[in-house]
Amino acid sequence: MILNMKPFLNENFQLQTETAQHLYHEHAKKMPVIDYHCHLDPKRIDEDYQFRNITDAWLEGDHYKWRLMRANGIDEKYITGNATDWEKFEKWAETVPYTMRNPMYHWVHLELQRIFGINTLLKPETAREIYDNVNDQITKRRLSTRKLLQDFKVEVVCTTDDPCDSLIHHKNLKVSDLSTKILPTWRPDKSMAVESTERFGEYIIKLAMVCGIVIRNFNDYRDAIKNRHDYFASVGCKLSDHGIEEFFSEDCTDKEAADIFNKVFNEKRDLNQQEIQKFKSKMLYENAVMNCEKGWAQQFHFGAIRNNNTRMFQKIGADTGYDSINDIHNLATTMARFFDSLNRENKLAKTIVYNLNPRDNYLVATMIANFQDGSIPGKMQFGSGWWFLDQKYGMEDQMNVLSTQGLLSRFVGMLTDSRSFMSFPRHEYFRRILCNLIGNDVENGLIPASEIETLEQFVENISYYNAKNYFNF
Numbered sequence: 001m002i003l004n005m006k007p008f009l010n011e012n013f014q015l016q017t018e019t020a021q022h023l024y025h026e027h028a029k030k031m032p033v034i035d036y037h038c039h040l041d042p043k044r045i046d047e048d049y050q051f052r053n054i055t056d057a058w059l060e061g062d063h064y065k066w067r068l069m070r071a072n073g074i075d076e077k078y079i080t081g082n083a084t085d086w087e088k089f090e091k092w093a094e095t096v097p098y099t100m101r102n103p104m105y106h107w108v109h110l111e112l113q114r115i116f117g118i119n120t121l122l123k124p125e126t127a128r129e130i131y132d133n134v135n136d137q138i139t140k141r142r143l144s145t146r147k148l149l150q151d152f153k154v155e156v157v158c159t160t161d162d163p164c165d166s167l168i169h170h171k172n173l174k175v176s177d178l179s180t181k182i183l184p185t186w187r188p189d190k191s192m193a194v195e196s197t198e199r200f201g202e203y204i205i206k207l208a209m210v211c212g213i214v215i216r217n218f219n220d221y222r223d224a225i226k227n228r229h230d231y232f233a234s235v236g237c238k239l240s241d242h243g244i245e246e247f248f249s250e251d252c253t254d255k256e257a258a259d260i261f262n263k264v265f266n267e268k269r270d271l272n273q274q275e276i277q278k279f280k281s282k283m284l285y286e287n288a289v290m291n292c293e294k295g296w297a298q299q300f301h302f303g304a305i306r307n308n309n310t311r312m313f314q315k316i317g318a319d320t321g322y323d324s325i326n327d328i329h330n331l332a333t334t335m336a337r338f339f340d341s342l343n344r345e346n347k348l349a350k351t352i353v354y355n356l357n358p359r360d361n362y363l364v365a366t367m368i369a370n371f372q373d374g375s376i377p378g379k380m381q382f383g384s385g386w387w388f389l390d391q392k393y394g395m396e397d398q399m400n401v402l403s404t405q406g407l408l409s410r411f412v413g414m415l416t417d418s419r420s421f422m423s424f425p426r427h428e429y430f431r432r433i434l435c436n437l438i439g440n441d442v443e444n445g446l447i448p449a450s451e452i453e454t455l456e457q458f459v460e461n462i463s464y465y466n467a468k469n470y471f472n473f
Contacts, residue, residue: 020439
C-alpha cells in the first residue's frame with residue numbers, strides 16, 4: 001500500500017507548488033481560449049452539428065488514438081473499419097489502461113471530466129457505463145459543435161483551408177449569432193505539389209474554375225493564387241500555414257518558374273528533383289511576400305515524413321496515423337537562406353516556426369532570433385510543441401529552450417492542432433504545465449517571489465493576450 005498518494009487529476013493536477021496553484025487558479029484558468037491553428041471542420045460549426053454519440057465525437061478521425069489501438073493489437077475493423085460505434089468504443093476502452101504514461105491517458109480522462117463530469121477511469125469494466133452515460137448526456141444536452149465552443153469560452157478558432165475552398169461556411173458564420181470568431185487560414189500546400197504531375201494538373205484546373213481565371217502559364221497561375229489570397233483576406237483571414245517537408249530556398253527566377261510550370265502543366269512531363277525544389281522555393285517565397293503585404297502572420301510546420309505505410313495508405317488514405325518524425329538534412333542553411341531572402345527585401349512577415357524533431361529545438365530558437373527586428377514584440381516565434389511534441393515533456397522542452405534563447409514572456413502559447421471538438425481541454429493542460437514550470441522556479445529561488453504580479457500577467461499573456469495582440473484578433 002502506497003501512502004500519501006496525490007489524487008489523480010484533482011484540482012491541482014500538474015501543479016506541484018503553491019505558486020503554481022495560485023498562478024493557474026487565479027489567473028491562467030480564467031482566460032478565454034484562442035485556438036489559432038486547428039483542423040476543425042467549419043461546415044460542422046456552421047450547421048451546429050450534433051454528435052450522435054461519444055464514438056462519433058471522440059474516435060472519428062483521431063489518429064492519435066488509432067496509433068495506440070494498433071499498438072495494442074486491435075484489428076483495423078475496430079479502428080477505421082465497419083465495426084459498430086459501441087464495438088469501436090469498447091476496443092478503445094480496452095486500450096486506455098495500457099496508455100498510462102502516454103499523454104492520451106491524461107487527455108482522455110481530462111475530457112471525460114471537463115465535458116461530461118465523469119471521474120470514473122475508463123477501462124473495460126467501466127466502458128458500458130461510461131458509454132451509456134455520455135451518450136445520454138449528448139442526447140439530453142443536445143451537445144453540438146457550437147455548444148462546446150461556448151462551454152470552453154473559445155473566442156477565436158482558425159481553421160485550415162485550401163486556396164480552392166469556397167469559405168462559404170466562414171461567410172455564414174460571420175453573420176451568425178455565434179460569439180466565437182471562426183476565421184480561415186491560408187494553407188497552399190496543394191498548390192505547390194508539383195512532384196505529382198497528374199495531381200498538380202488537376203489542382204490547377206480546379207483553381208482556374210474557382211477564381212475564374214484562365215490559366216495557361218506561370219503568370220496566370222500566380223495571378224490566380226493572388227486572387228484567392230485576396231479573397232481569403234476579404235473573409236477575415238489573418239494567418240497562413242505551410243505544411244512543408246523542409247524550408248525550400250533555392251534560387252528560382254520568373255523565367256525558370258515559367259519553364260517549369262509549362263513542363264509540368266502544359267507538357268504533362270514529370271519534373272526532376274532540382275526543378276521540384278526550385279518551383280517549391282519560388283512559390284513558398286511568393287506566398288510569404290503576399291502574407292507580409294497583408295500584415296498576416298505565417299506559420300511553418302516542418303519535419304514530418306508522411307504516409308510511410310504504403311499498404312495502409314492505399315487502403316484507407318492519408319492522415320490515418322502513419323506519419324512520423326523526419327530528419328532533415330542541411331536544415332539550418334536552408335532556413336536561414338529562406339528567411340534572409342525575405343528579410344533583405346523587407347518582406348518578412350510575423351512568423352511562427354514549428355519543428356517536429358525535438359533535436360531541432362535549439363536550432364529553431366537560435367535561428368528565429370537572427371530575424372527579430374524590433375518592430376513588434378516576438379515577431380519571430382518558436383511555436384509550441386507540435387504533433388508528437390504536444391505533451392508534457394515536449395511542451396516543457398520547447399518552453400525551456402525558448403526561455404534560454406529568447407523571451408518566453410512574448411510566447412503566443414498553445415493551440416489544439418486537432419480535428420476533434422473535444423480537444424479544448426488541451427489548453428488547460430498546457431496552462432497547468434506553464435504555471436508549474438514558473439512556480440517551480442519561484443519556489444526554488446530561480447525567480448524572485450517579490451515579482452509575483454509580473455508573473456501573474458506573464459501567464460495571462462501567454463495563455464491569451466499575446467495571441468490576441470499578435471494576430472490582431
